[in-house]
Amino acid sequence: MPLEKLDQSLQQEIEALQSEGRAKAPERIIVDYIPPRGDRGPRYKLKGAEQEFIRMNSNSYLSLSNHPALIEAADEATKKFGVGPGAVRFIDGTFHYHVELEDRIARFVNKPTAKIFNSAYTANCGLAFAISNKQTYWIGDELNHNSIIRAMRIAGVPRENKAIYRHNNMDELKKCLDNVPEGIERVVIIFDGIFSMRGDYAPIDQIVKIAEPYHERFKDGVITAVDDSHGIGAYGATGRGTAEYTGAQPDIIVGTFGKAFGVNGGFIAASPTVIEAVRQKADTYIYTNPLSVADCAAAIKAIDIADSEEGQERLRHLHARIKQFREGIEALGLESIPGPHPVVPLLVRDTKKTHEMVNRLYDKGVLVVGLTFPVVPKGDETIRFQINAAHTEADVDYVLSVLAEFRK
Numbered sequence: 001m002p003l004e005k006l007d008q009s010l011q012q013e014i015e016a017l018q019s020e021g022r023a024k025a026p027e028r029i030i031v032d033y034i035p036p037r038g039d040r041g042p043r044y045k046l047k048g049a050e051q052e053f054i055r056m057n058s059n060s061y062l063s064l065s066n067h068p069a070l071i072e073a074a075d076e077a078t079k080k081f082g083v084g085p086g087a088v089r090f091i092d093g094t095f096h097y098h099v100e101l102e103d104r105i106a107r108f109v110n111k112p113t114a115k116i117f118n119s120a121y122t123a124n125c126g127l128a129f130a131i132s133n134k135q136t137y138w139i140g141d142e143l144n145h146n147s148i149i150r151a152m153r154i155a156g157v158p159r160e161n162k163a164i165y166r167h168n169n170m171d172e173l174k175k176c177l178d179n180v181p182e183g184i185e186r187v188v189i190i191f192d193g194i195f196s197m198r199g200d201y202a203p204i205d206q207i208v209k210i211a212e213p214y215h216e217r218f219k220d221g222v223i224t225a226v227d228d229s230h231g232i233g234a235y236g237a238t239g240r241g242t243a244e245y246t247g248a249q250p251d252i253i254v255g256t257f258g259k260a261f262g263v264n265g266g267f268i269a270a271s272p273t274v275i276e277a278v279r280q281k282a283d284t285y286i287y288t289n290p291l292s293v294a295d296c297a298a299a300i301k302a303i304d305i306a307d308s309e310e311g312q313e314r315l316r317h318l319h320a321r322i323k324q325f326r327e328g329i330e331a332l333g334l335e336s337i338p339g340p341h342p343v344v345p346l347l348v349r350d351t352k353k354t355h356e357m358v359n360r361l362y363d364k365g366v367l368v369v370g371l372t373f374p375v376v377p378k379g380d381e382t383i384r385f386q387i388n389a390a391h392t393e394a395d396v397d398y399v400l401s402v403l404a405e406f407r408k
């Protein structure tokens with residue numbers, strides 16, 4: 001049957017998104033990677049553009065994607081076992097690399113066990129499938145990532161079993177706990193560790209403390225679950241994430257191998273029984289092929305490096321560049337949200353100016369993301385910069401020199 005009728009309807013929906021300013025721009029295509037030279041970090045070439053670009057919009061905080069040891073590990077695993085697993089995990093699609101990665105990430109985040117997923121997105125969905133039932137009540141931060149919000153819907157959590165508190169507002173979190181309806185047996189407080197658009201963090205120490213007195217009230221207790229996709233590998237003294245930074249231990253940790261570790265894939269780390277429930281009940285784990293052995297071998301190597309002196313040196317360099325960039329934009333009289341995370345938001349507070357700055361940075365070979373209404377509220381228009389361990393001092397100075405044109 002021709003798709004014309006469907007195409008027509010979809011076209012109208014796409015045009016509505018465009019007129020509301022919510023449509024995604026066409027995707028730019030990376031066609032070349034130019035390794036670091038002298039005092040310059042890596043550069044990228046885009047299809048249709050002459051200039052070379054610094055990526056200031058990559059989540060690869062430790063800059064491990066092009067690390068020779070990761071590439072070699074991925075090559076070795078591929079040569080032995082091939083490029084794809086050939087089946088889902090429970091139908092003999094489990095290779096020793098999958099299990100080793102689960103052990104390795106569990107150790108890294110200080111949990112007894114973990115299960116890996118194709119992404120943190122599907123991990124959040126898997127968590128909701130595994131631990132939600134009719135008597136479960138979910139409480140979340142208003143700025144939680146789309147995957148957490150979607151996970152609730154996919155797992156069929158009804159509206160009356162959910163509550164949202166204003167961003168990092170601990171008084172409201174407490175009110176949400178006070179207002180949990182009768183008949184609820186299990187409460188899950190779920191939040192991003194690092195909020196990806198702002199670079200600020202959830203005060204896990206306070207959340208755990210607020211939750212504690214309520215634990216006895218519910219048959220299965222109050223469970224704290226953090227999605228620390230932007231924190232793990234990049235945040236805290238040794239890169240163990242927001243839990244380390246706040247000195248607290250949430251019950252469940254969700255994360256990704258696709259950001260600081262520079263590979264791909266996600267995970268849930270928790271008690272052995274929660275993880276067995278994930279294996280038995282999480283559809284996004286059960287009914288889909290797992291990561292390739294290449295991804296797993298590279299991710300294991302990435303965690304090993306993050307845990308080594310080399311990783312600590314990368315973290316030190318990253319923190320020095322974050323400090324340099326933050327001090328630089330402050331000296332230019334530009335506004336940001338303070339904090340030591342590699343996500344550095346530049347608050348422009350004007351749509352036209354945001355577009356102007358993003359375009360100027362692009363012309364000068366700097367890739368960033370501009371966030372304007374309705375993605376952010378009017379007046380909060382922002383340019384998101386992301387520093388990574390491959391940026392050099394000269395790279396950061398260069399980006400600051402472009403921003404100097406917009407000094408206050």
Ligand SMILES: Cc1ncc(COP(=O)(O)O)c(C=O)c1O
Nearest residue numbers: 119120121145192196229256258
């Ligand atoms: C908090 C959070 N969770 C999940 C994700 C998705 O990660 P992945 O690419 O591994 O699905 C992101 C990335 O954008 C994120 O910021």
